[in-house]
Amino acid sequence: MITIIKNGEVYAPEPLGIKSVLIVDGKIAKIGEIDESLYQKLDLPVEVIDASGDVVVPxxxxxxxxxxxxxxxxxxxxxxxxxxxxxxxxxxxxxxxxxxxxxxxxxxxxxxxxxxxxxxxxxxxxxxxxxxxxxxxxxxxxxxxxxxxxxxxxxxxxxxxxxxxxxxxxxxxxxxxxxxxxxxxxxxxxxxxxxxxxxxxxxxxxxxxxxxxxxxxxxxxxxxxxxxxxxxxxxxxxxxxxxxxxxxxxxxxxxxxxxxxxxxxxxxxxxxxxxxxxxxxxxxxxxxxxxxxxxxxxxxxxxxxxxxxxxxxxxxxxxxxxxxxxxxxxxxLKLTSKGRLAENYDADVVVMQKGTYALRHVYAKGKRMVEEGLAVVKGTFEK
Missing domain, CATH: 3.20.20.140 (Metal-dependent hydrolases)
Structure with missing residues (x-):
């Protein structure tokens, strides 16, 4: 799965401005300008999240x-x-x-x-x-x-x-x-x-x-x-x-x-x-x-x-x-692949509404766990 979180205001946690985040195989592959059409042509599953008006943080x-x-x-x-x-x-x-x-x-x-x-x-x-x-x-x-x-x-x-x-x-x-x-x-x-x-x-x-x-x-x-x-x-x-x-x-x-x-x-x-x-x-x-x-x-x-x-x-x-x-x-804690949005770091990403800081999406190691504020992945014994 390839995920592109596009056009969000990225904090890495320092502010990086409006950028897109490319996630491949559970890792952050790129932060910056991303042409999503190139990845869609690969005939692979590509998920695109429009984060315009949102902040994207670790x-x-x-x-x-x-x-x-x-x-x-x-x-x-x-x-x-x-x-x-x-x-x-x-x-x-x-x-x-x-x-x-x-x-x-x-x-x-x-x-x-x-x-x-x-x-x-x-x-x-x-x-x-x-x-x-x-x-x-x-x-x-x-x-x-x-x-x-x-x-x-x-x-x-x-x-x-x-x-x-x-x-x-x-x-x-x-x-x-x-x-x-x-x-x-x-x-x-x-x-x-x-x-x-x-x-x-x-x-x-x-x-x-x-x-x-x-x-x-x-x-x-x-x-x-x-x-x-x-x-x-x-x-x-x-x-x-x-x-x-x-x-x-x-x-x-x-x-x-x-x-x-x-x-x-x-x-x-x-x-x-x-x-x-x-x-x-x-x-x-x-x-x-x-x-x-x-x-x-x-x-x-x-x-x-x-x-x-x-x-x-x-x-x-x-x-x-x-x-x-x-x-x-x-x-x-010396968690060397955690705590930042940077290339080759684990794709642990939170997308929040700007201003209200309401949670929209949560990704853990590249997998979406929360979508529009609701859990989409639950524990083994959770209903």
Whole structure:
């Protein structure tokens, strides 16, 4: 199948102007002037999408999703369900990274790996982190390093909990050893080997990560902290960490646009900021004594929703916000064929109406998953 998305305003994520995108065999073959009649003469199936009046952008990357569900902090009945294919595609997400959360006892790394493989078979690109909140952290092979080296989909460790009553309260040296294992695994397998940290509401904030950089031979890019918008003080700490060269991640919510604007205004390095949805993770609510009092479920759709709301409501251009859900994420995770519209990159493409940013079409590896806002490819057990 050959697909031509013509006459759209292309953001790669930097603005390229009005151009056409040629997709051949799941890859972007050309961006620019394309004579569709030449390809139609080849007697091959050619699909032409008129994107006049639309913007054409890279497929979104969500670096923090609970593919097999999360939660359980309120008992067994509060375990959240597994994610389905269209939960991702109808939000423009074409690449996703799965992880475990609090529960590494009744949820298993092998189940997470199997779920990731299943979603890939259904059409999107998937990766996973090894581990969960706790240190020592659960793995598949018995070693963080070996998981990263030997298992194709494992690109790092996560989500290791710091500054949170639900974490294992690891020592600085324990964290350093874990981060080093992930990094060595990454070096030996040409992967990111990052350690993705769950940051809780505790008083220490990101202090342990600053200490790791100060006291150990750990490159800043190996540290990737999420949930950084729990307080203004935590965001300030995240700005300081990002400006040292680490990456930080905002979990999307209704306050995300204001936090992105705050991050930029107060000197944060936007090239080291990403967004994630925490999709299908639980949203537990605790009182001031640490007692569980309520629960919600995060939606992957918040990634797209809040990124576009930032463009609508803040003094930030589309080309400033798009990297937070495309190229920045690809950079920190070393996803070398993702996050950009460029020749020989995977044909992960989202077409949106200009101005409203309503989703029209979503392509994952060249296959149309969403047409005029509706899923045309569904997961195996979706109706």
């Amino acid at each position: 497929g979104f990357i969500d670096p923090h999703v609970h593919l097999i569900g999360g939660g359980g902090e309120g008992g067994f009945a509060t375990r959240t369900p597994e994610l389905q294919l269209t939960d991702l595609t109808t939000a423009g997400i074409t690449t996703v990274v799965g992880l475990l959360g609090t529960d590494g006892t009744t949820r298993h790394m092998t189940s997470l790996l199997a779920k990731a493989r299943g979603l890939e078979e259904e059409g999107v690109t998937t990766y996973i982190y090894t581990g969960n909140y706790h240190v020592p952290t659960p793995t598949i092979t018995g070693s963080v390093k070996d998981d990263v080296i030997l298992i194709d989909k494992v690109i790092g460790a996560a989500e290791i909990a710091i500054s949170d009553s639900r974490g294992a309260q690891p020592s600085l040296h324990e964290l350093a050893k874990l981060v080093a294992e992930a990094r060595i695994g990454g070096l030996l397998s040409k992967k990111a080997g990052v350690t993705h940290f769950h940051t809780g509401p505790g008083k220490e904030k990101l202090g342990l990560l600053h200490q790791l950089l100060e006291k150990f031979e750990i490159p800043p890019i190996q540290l990737y902290a999420t949930h950084i918008t729990r307080s203004q003080e935590l965001v300030d700490d995240a700005i300081a960490l990002a400006n040292k060269g680490s990456y930080v991640d905002i979990t999307c919510s209704k306050s995300t646009p204001e936090w992105i604007a705050y991050f930029k205004k107060h000197g944060g390095d936007l090239s080291h900021l990403t967004l994630s949805s925490d999709g299908n993770g639980s949203l537990p609510v605790f009182d001031d004594k640490g007692q569980f009092i309520g629960l919600g479920v995060a939606s992957p759709y918040t990634l797209f929703e809040q990124a576009m709301e930032t463009v609508r409501t803040q003094d930030l251009r589309l080309e400033e916000v798009l990297p937070l859900i495309t190229s920045n994420t690809a950079t920190v």
